[in-house]
Amino acid sequence: MKKILMLLTVIFTFAIASQAQSSIKFPRIAGDTIANTGTLVKVINTTSGYAGEAIQVSLSLLSGTGAGTVGVYGSLDGVSYAQIGSNYTITNTASQSCNFYITAPLPQYTKVLITGAGTESLLPTVFYRITKYQTN
Secondary structure: OHHHHHHHHHHHHHHHHHHHOOOEEOOOOOOOOEEOOOEEEEEEEOOOOEEEEEEEEEEEEEEEEOOEEEEEEEEOOOOOOEEEEEEEEEOOOOEEEEEEEEEOOOOOEEEEEEEEOOEEEEEEEEEEEEEEOOOO
16 A cells, blocks of 8 residues: 555656746747737746746748847846847748747746838747746
């Protein structure tokens, strides 16, 4: 009986640990398609106790000529944002993706800003993963 309980405890612990480290995909909603010079904003709210954040933006060109930028911005109050790193330049290809990595200390709010600049119709998909500090 002790072995079964121990095995269940180990399995439960690994299930929770692997779930906490998996990527999260922002659900697509009406208005997520970027047309011409339109913009799209996705905000990640991060609580304390995290060591890093990885963000991936995948872009699918539905029609037109793709152009524009993808940038990441951080804020402590959710109102005033400052840019983190450099912008990614959107090119005229059928599909593309870019990754951003942020290390501790993380901002409370991380904003992903996608701005179109061409005569395009783009469908972005935003994934993110926030990693916890390891404890012994």
